[in-house]
Amino acid sequence: MTRKWYSVDQHGVATLCADQEDAKAVAEGSNLSFPQNAPHHAVQLADxxxxxxxxxxxxxxxxxxxxxxxxxxxxxxxxxxxxxxxxxxxxxxxxxxxxxxxxxxxxx
Ligand SMILES: [Zn+2]
Incomplete structure (x- = not known):
């Protein structure tokens, strides 16, 4: 199973991304666009x-x-x-x- 990548904000709101690079880019962009919800991190869900x-x-x-x-x-x-x-x-x-x-x- 390929684990999916997400950009997650400080409140736990997750945005599904295409891959790790996309998740990093979305997280960095979101830190600038939505600083009130920063920090955003590129993450995968883990068991x-x-x-x-x-x-x-x-x-x-x-x-x-x-x-x-x-x-x-x-x-x-x-x-x-x-x-x-x-x-x-x-x-x-x-x-x-x-x-x-x-x-x-x-x-x-
Ligand atoms: Zn030494």
Whole structure:
């Protein structure tokens, strides 16, 4: 099943769009034309049960990650340091995932 794209305003009013690009364009245009209803977002409807399962799996992954050492940056001595090149990327991903789960269930 191809999921449909919508532009949705702050009140939850949805406008069916042709595709993702159309939904982004409609959302941007609506922000300008109807600022009282902004922000508008390009969205797809999602199965809440699948989303809950995915969040649970992400939580389990984060809780069972092999040890990532605490930051020990020495870029001030020889940039970029081993700690940043080896672990900087995964630390950012973990922080983004934790932030995502933190706002779980809350409006953005
Ligand atoms: Zn560093």
């Amino acid at each position: 809440a049960a699948k989303l809950t399962l995915a969040r649970g799996l992400l939580r389990a992954l984060l809780d069972n990650m092999p040890g990532i050492p605490d930051p020990d940056c020495s870029c001030h001595l020889s940039p970029p340091c081993y700690d940043c090149t080896e672990y900087g990327g995964i630390r950012e991903i973990i922080a983004d995932a934790e932030a995502y789960l933190e706002k779980d269930g809350r409006d953005e």
